[in-house]
Amino acid sequence: MDLNPNRMSIGVVIPCRQDVERLTLCLASLRDFTLSGDPLVVVHADGEKDLISADFGAVSLRSPFSGRGWAVAHGLRYLLRPNLARRPCQVILIAHADMIFQTGTRRKIIDYLRRHPRCPGGALGHTIAAAAWPYRLLEWGNRWRAQMLELPYGDQGQFFRTELLNRPGGFPAAKYLEDLEMALTLQRYASPAYLDHPATISPRHWSRGVVQATLRNWALRRQYVDSRCMAAPDVEEVVATTPVALVLVAKVPQAGRVKTRMIGPLTAESAAAVHGEFMRYWCTMGVDLANSGLVTPVLFIDQHDGDTATTLHHEFRQQEWHLLLQSNGSLSKRLTDAARLLLRRGHQAILFIGADSPDMRARDILHAAHSLTHHDAVMIPANDGGYTLLGIKPCALRLLENITWGTSVVAQQTRQRATDGVPVSLAELPPMDDVDTFDGLQALLGRLEKSNDDRQRSLYRRLLMIPRSRQPET
Numbered sequence: 001m002d003l004n005p006n007r008m009s010i011g012v013v014i015p016c017r018q019d020v021e022r023l024t025l026c027l028a029s030l031r032d033f034t035l036s037g038d039p040l041v042v043v044h045a046d047g048e049k050d051l052i053s054a055d056f057g058a059v060s061l062r063s064p065f066s067g068r069g070w071a072v073a074h075g076l077r078y079l080l081r082p083n084l085a086r087r088p089c090q091v092i093l094i095a096h097a098d099m100i101f102q103t104g105t106r107r108k109i110i111d112y113l114r115r116h117p118r119c120p121g122g123a124l125g126h127t128i129a130a131a132a133w134p135y136r137l138l139e140w141g142n143r144w145r146a147q148m149l150e151l152p153y154g155d156q157g158q159f160f161r162t163e164l165l166n167r168p169g170g171f172p173a174a175k176y177l178e179d180l181e182m183a184l185t186l187q188r189y190a191s192p193a194y195l196d197h198p199a200t201i202s203p204r205h206w207s208r209g210v211v212q213a214t215l216r217n218w219a220l221r222r223q224y225v226d227s228r229c230m231a232a233p234d235v236e237e238v239v240a241t242t243p244v245a246l247v248l249v250a251k252v253p254q255a256g257r258v259k260t261r262m263i264g265p266l267t268a269e270s271a272a273a274v275h276g277e278f279m280r281y282w283c284t285m286g287v288d289l290a291n292s293g294l295v296t297p298v299l300f301i302d303q304h305d306g307d308t309a310t311t312l313h314h315e316f317r318q319q320e321w322h323l324l325l326q327s328n329g330s331l332s333k334r335l336t337d338a339a340r341l342l343l344r345r346g347h348q349a350i351l352f353i354g355a356d357s358p359d360m361r362a363r364d365i366l367h368a369a370h371s372l373t374h375h376d377a378v379m380i381p382a383n384d385g386g387y388t389l390l391g392i393k394p395c396a397l398r399l400l401e402n403i404t405w406g407t408s409v410v411a412q413q414t415r416q417r418a419t420d421g422v423p424v425s426l427a428e429l430p431p432m433d434d435v436d437t438f439d440g441l442q443a444l445l446g447r448l449e450k451s452n453d454d455r456q457r458s459l460y461r462r463l464l465m466i467p468r469s470r471q472p473e474t
Helices: 020-029 031-035 068-080 105-115 133-148 162-166 178-187 210-230 268-284 286-291 307-318 331-344 362-371 394-400 410-419 438-450 454-464
Strands: 010-016 040-044 058-062 091-094 121-123 126-128 158-161 199-201 244-250 295-301 322-325 349-354 377-381 387-392 426-428
Touching: 010 020, 010 068, 010 105, 020 040, 031 105, 040 068, 058 068, 068 091, 068 162, 068 178, 091 105, 126 133, 133 210, 158 162, 158 178, 244 268, 244 331, 244 362, 268 286, 268 307, 268 454, 286 295, 286 362, 295 307, 295 331, 295 362, 307 322, 322 331, 331 349, 331 394, 349 362, 362 377, 362 387, 377 410, 387 394, 387 410, 394 410, 410 426, 438 454
Parallel strands: 010 040, 010 091, 040 058, 126 199, 244 295, 244 349, 295 322, 377 426
Antiparallel strands: 091 158, 121 158, 349 387, 377 387
16 A cells, blocks of 8 residues: 555545534644545534535535434445545544544654554544543543553544455444444454544533443443344344345245246246346346445345355355345244344344345335435335335334235235334335236336336346247147
8 A cells, every 4th residue: 555645645534413613623623634635524414414514625415314323434435436536545534523633633644554554543542622630531541441452432533544444344334333343343453553642522522421421431332342242243244334234035046946926837947037037137236236325235045055046146246245144934033033133233224125026226225215214114015915125224123023924915914013002104105016927027028128227128138038838739
């Protein structure tokens, strides 16, 4: 990596929650960065974008979901997208809106990383803008924690090399305590640095009392670490880098196991080929979905070995899908297990889809994901009485329970579950077809033929090449 200070770029992400007055002081203290051409991104976790960031050479964004951690992840995705108008970032600095940085902070970071090429990142430290002696004690304790335990707080100015985002796991986004996740991630690679070049921060975090706020903070972090250590490590590479996980519930396309209602007009092999083409349609959508910055695509596949399964897994990984194997038990249990596991890994909501609805496009999925900003759940009903998509937040997990799967009452039962007990808000989007029968396939071909979507047109051509069953001679 080139660490020449004249070429190196440090991207700065500033999560903000309506701290406009403090934000002005923060941006002004980052003058060294803007003069060097470094990109600054202010991401508002709540409320609309501000009107002052542009005055300091910064970009103002609005996070699609509330929570400081999601705001940080949204800013990172913006900085890491290719852009010919700015230099790529070699280092990321996370700056809270109430932080005021010392002159020379940029040079301090660059010099340290040049002298210590194996260092993954670290923290600057902080000084609390209050005169009372408890704050000096608090500063000492936070400094000891960052130096000895290698666990700095986010308001101590965390920074890290951008190359870490390309390693398995990426940025360990979480709605809150993202600073703790980042510190634990840095420890996996090498000892993070503590530069003791403190930024000045507001004492507002301790407005209810230094002791009470500190004890509460310790308790929350201890609880988070305990739950993190207990999390099952059986999900390959699935770490929350987006607010929403998109879960494609599917089977391996094996003759006699899939699309059995099409057998007759189609052979079992041709029916499996139809399912395989539906899977390929979703597979090619993975990169677009991943680049949206809103959803992480996850293939939730049945546990099946063999060459077909191996090839399928490889193709999906190539298109930025993560792999999650289905557990045993009923469909309700399998969906609930997947939802709980992905929520535990840091996602804020889950979208479930099947492979049988190629009328659906990436924009429909993103629309459904955005609907969860204002609702507890979202559903795209199927015209046969089921649904083609169901999105849920943690409070709506019960929508997966007590459902008579595979029948024409699935959507109605889901609506009823939403009103049971404490109601959850369920948004419904326009219905789509679920293609399970040969007649449904014929109708789908008619729609795909008229589609102006390149991915759907490609699916149409591939489906036409699948052989039909021979008609008996008369």
